[in-house]
Amino acid sequence: MGFRNIIGRRLGLGLVRRRKPFSTATCDGDGNGNAKSINLYSAINQALHIALETDNRAFVFGEDVSFGGVFRCTTGLADRFGKARVFNTPLCEQGIVGFGIGLAAMGNRAIAEIQFADYIYPAFDQIVNEAAKFRYRSGNQFNCGGLTIRAPYGAVGHGGHYHSQSPEAFFCHVPGIKVVIPRSPRQAKGLLLSCIRDPNPVVFFEPKWLYRLAVEEVPEHDYMLPLSEAEVIRQGSDITLVGWGAQLSVMEQACNEAEKDGISCELIDLKTLLPWDKETVEASVRKTGRVLISHEAPVTGGFGAEISASIVERCFLRLEAPVARVCGLDTPFPLVFEPFYMPTKNKILDAIKATVNY
Amino acid sequence: MNSASCAAKISTQPFSLNPTSPTSHDNPLVFPKPTSLFLGSTRKLRLSSSSKLNLHRRSGTVVAVSDVVKQKKSKSTPSLLITKEEGLELYEDVILGRAFEDMCAQMYYRGKMFGFVHLYNGQEAVSTGFIKLLKQQDSVVSTYRDHVHALSKGVPARAVMSELFGKTTGCCRGQGGSMHMFSREHNLLGGFAFIGEGIPVATGAAFTSKYKREILKEADCDHVTLAFFGDGTCNNGQFFECLNMAALWKLPIVFVVENNLWAIGMSHLRATSDPQIYKKGPAFGMPGIHVDGMDVLKVREVAKEAIGRARRGEGPTLVECETYRFRGHSLADPDELRDSAEKAYYAARDPITALKKYLIENSLASEADLKAIDKKIDEVVEDAVEFADESPVPSRSQLLENVFADPKGFGIGPDGRYRCEDPKFTEGTAHV
Numbered sequence: 001m002g003f004r005n006i007i008g009r010r011l012g013l014g015l016v017r018r019r020k021p022f023s024t025a026t027c028d029g030d031g032n033g034n035a036k037s038i039n040l041y042s043a044i045n046q047a048l049h050i051a052l053e054t055d056n057r058a059f060v061f062g063e064d065v066s067f068g069g070v071f072r073c074t075t076g077l078a079d080r081f082g083k084a085r086v087f088n089t090p091l092c093e094q095g096i097v098g099f100g101i102g103l104a105a106m107g108n109r110a111i112a113e114i115q116f117a118d119y120i121y122p123a124f125d126q127i128v129n130e131a132a133k134f135r136y137r138s139g140n141q142f143n144c145g146g147l148t149i150r151a152p153y154g155a156v157g158h159g160g161h162y163h164s165q166s167p168e169a170f171f172c173h174v175p176g177i178k179v180v181i182p183r184s185p186r187q188a189k190g191l192l193l194s195c196i197r198d199p200n201p202v203v204f205f206e207p208k209w210l211y212r213l214a215v216e217e218v219p220e221h222d223y224m225l226p227l228s229e230a231e232v233i234r235q236g237s238d239i240t241l242v243g244w245g246a247q248l249s250v251m252e253q254a255c256n257e258a259e260k261d262g263i264s265c266e267l268i269d270l271k272t273l274l275p276w277d278k279e280t281v282e283a284s285v286r287k288t289g290r291v292l293i294s295h296e297a298p299v300t301g302g303f304g305a306e307i308s309a310s311i312v313e314r315c316f317l318r319l320e321a322p323v324a325r326v327c328g329l330d331t332p333f334p335l336v337f338e339p340f341y342m343p344t345k346n347k348i349l350d351a352i353k354a355t356v357n358y
Numbered sequence: 359m360n361s362a363s364c365a366a367k368i369s370t371q372p373f374s375l376n377p378t379s380p381t382s383h384d385n386p387l388v389f390p391k392p393t394s395l396f397l398g399s400t401r402k403l404r405l406s407s408s409s410k411l412n413l414h415r416r417s418g419t420v421v422a423v424s425d426v427v428k429q430k431k432s433k434s435t436p437s438l439l440i441t442k443e444e445g446l447e448l449y450e451d452v453i454l455g456r457a458f459e460d461m462c463a464q465m466y467y468r469g470k471m472f473g474f475v476h477l478y479n480g481q482e483a484v485s486t487g488f489i490k491l492l493k494q495q496d497s498v499v500s501t502y503r504d505h506v507h508a509l510s511k512g513v514p515a516r517a518v519m520s521e522l523f524g525k526t527t528g529c530c531r532g533q534g535g536s537m538h539m540f541s542r543e544h545n546l547l548g549g550f551a552f553i554g555e556g557i558p559v560a561t562g563a564a565f566t567s568k569y570k571r572e573i574l575k576e577a578d579c580d581h582v583t584l585a586f587f588g589d590g591t592c593n594n595g596q597f598f599e600c601l602n603m604a605a606l607w608k609l610p611i612v613f614v615v616e617n618n619l620w621a622i623g624m625s626h627l628r629a630t631s632d633p634q635i636y637k638k639g640p641a642f643g644m645p646g647i648h649v650d651g652m653d654v655l656k657v658r659e660v661a662k663e664a665i666g667r668a669r670r671g672e673g674p675t676l677v678e679c680e681t682y683r684f685r686g687h688s689l690a691d692p693d694e695l696r697d698s699a700e701k702a703y704y705a706a707r708d709p710i711t712a713l714k715k716y717l718i719e720n721s722l723a724s725e726a727d728l729k730a731i732d733k734k735i736d737e738v739v740e741d742a743v744e745f746a747d748e749s750p751v752p753s754r755s756q757l758l759e760n761v762f763a764d765p766k767g768f769g770i771g772p773d774g775r776y777r778c779e780d781p782k783f784t785e786g787t788a789h790v
Contacts, residue, residue: 063622064624090624091594091629159474160473162551329758
């Protein structure tokens with residue numbers, strides 16, 4: 001492996017990093033530059049190419065990333081940037097993340113891939129106990145901000161117990177890391193680049209159902225989208241719906257149906273779950289007076305609970321109805337019963353009507 | 359007193375049942391049994407290399423070779439390794455494994471089963487070689503490539519096929535699917551989608567049988583546990599943790615590595631600092647053996663030894679079986695990465711062909727006998743598919759069952775009825 005050569009060269013040159021300067025002002029991905037219609041995994045692939053191109057101390061590693069990954073997100077990276085920067089790890093998630101923390105602590109950009117979010121639990125210890133607390137307990141002498149962990153999450157129709165989980169709630173309980181979930185290809189590319197360049201460790205969950213299904217015009221240039229800013233993707237006046245990831249498309253369908261019944265729905269994509277944009281959601285709830293949260297993870301202790309509690313704290317007197325949560329059932333993610341478990345369009349629609357008519 | 363007995367006391371803390379105090383201040387706690395040490399290190403392990411044993415491809419470190427095997431080696435004329443009955447039983451099992459998996463592929467592409475299905479074609483020698491030596495009470499822990507382990511252990515083909523189709527008559531009532539085959543009757547402890555997760559479970563099961571035998575004094579409890587897993591798993595922390603525990607506590611377990619050289623798309627040789635997995639056994643104080651996993655009879659000989667050791671209370675063994683999967687990692691894997699020369703090399707060592715040849719050349723069975731078995735197995739597999747087709751799909755209320763010990767785990771709602779029986783609970787308030 002050419003790893004030794006790279007180290008030798010680097011020491012020779014001193015620790016000068018060739019980095020493309022980017023402004024702190026981020027464009028929103030529209031306008032200049034060609035845009036091509038691509039799907040989610042291609043958008044993520046583009047983001048990774050750009051990340052490695054603009055920082056020669058960025059690494060991508062994980063299980064099977066070398067040939068392109070089981071979802072093709074890392075196609076072409078090993079060929080273009082070499083095996084010293086894009087490499088397979090053995091099957092040890094705890095090791096992968098811990099190793100990534102070490103890389104990040106020494107000033108590199110470590111982009112670790114966990115093959116399915118269901119497999120992230122062995123690494124949970126490293127993420128919670130090490131990554132989240134590194135800067136804090138070293139008094140800012142060290143940090144692992146260069147660490148980004150990417151994992152495909154969510155239902156895929158036939159995944160069963162261990163290929164469909166949504167573990168975002170576990171990570172949202174950890175001060176010191178950020179949790180980001182994109183809803184579409186254009187969002188994914190911009191958000192992933194922001195996550196990689198953010199000076200904090202980030203867990204980036206990618207909705208695997210959308211890898212091939214979601215197709216959108218995505219600009220080819222390097223652009224970043226701001227973290228911790230929620231986006232109102234549909235304006236309305238009767239009820240606020242809050243969601244993230246693949247669930248938003250289901251919620252949008254429910255909104256369309258509700259519109260036929262004269263209910264005007266406002267739909268918000270949180271984008272960043274930790275730290276989340278309370279102001280945007282609060283402003284929307286002040287406008288509508290009603291809120292509904294939907295996510296695939298089981299309802300008890302899901303992130304919807306945090307949103308609900310915060311909104312009630314801030315907007316209690318404005319609320320016209322209890323906060324509704326339409327989420328997965330409190331069971332392990334089932335195999336055959338997936339359609340019954342999931343928070344479907346009809347369940348959301350019924351909850352919208354119940355809330356509006358409260 | 360001195361450090362040895364202090365250490366022994368600490369490690370035997372939960373089991374200070376034996377009223378007799380340590381006989382000597384230098385020896386750890388000793389129970390009145392020939393295989394004395396219940397817990398504590400195995401410092402007296404004898405390591406002898408046995409390169410003379412041509413049963414292994416490379417010389418492994420074998421401890422306590424049984425007399426039977428030694429005797430076989432000394433004979434100049436090759437003696438038969440199996441009797442006719444055993445031969446036919448083994449043949450039937452490998453054919454069942456192969457036919458079943460091929461049928462799975464057909465059913466998958468016809469849409470009858472779904473999800474992630476991982477087939478075992480090519481590795482039948484390992485399953486048959488090991489599991490056919492077990493008793494019903496012995497336990498087996500497997501991975502997601504578990505259909506054939508289930509079949510070898512005795513789970514009826516009908517139950518496995520139904521489980522794959524997601525029907526109530528499946529071995530897990532349709533809840534588990536392809537990767538989660540369980541059977542209490544046959545002591546199959548799963549089916550694990552997550553690599554390495556089953557090994558600690560197997561370690562716990564082995565501990566139970568040792569406990570039953572030595573502490574609870576259940577006379578005939580010499581149950582052995584087999585843990586099957588792959589080459590990729592051998593780089594995972596759980597594997598090492600369990601090797602340590604099993605050797606430390608001398609558990610009746612055999613760790614069987616099905617080294618098929620590939621972990622989805624990652625070659626074992628590029629993922630492991632020392633690709634010879636069997637060497638990791640002695641590092642933890644147990645023997646490590648490498649065997650040709652494409653040959654049922656060789657696997658069976660090594661398995662006899664390893665299982666025998668465990669049954670006699672001599673502790674764990676690590677067996678590395680060099681094997682190969684003829685199909686991709688799963689039915690969704692296009693299998694583009696593996697070299698066709700490699701595939702051809704292993705296809706030529708197909709375990710079924712080898713076994714068939716052995717049986718016929720040694721006049722243990724005739725072509726007609728074997729064809730009869732082929733036909734019988736075809737019928738079994740077809741019957742399994744029909745049975746699975748006709749079985750009912752689970753009702754919706756089954757979704758909420760078995761989350762907790764209380765089968766209707768959601769308790770009672772305000773209207774006094776079980777919550778999960780209220781149709782509004784499972785359906786939201788509208789049709790799905």
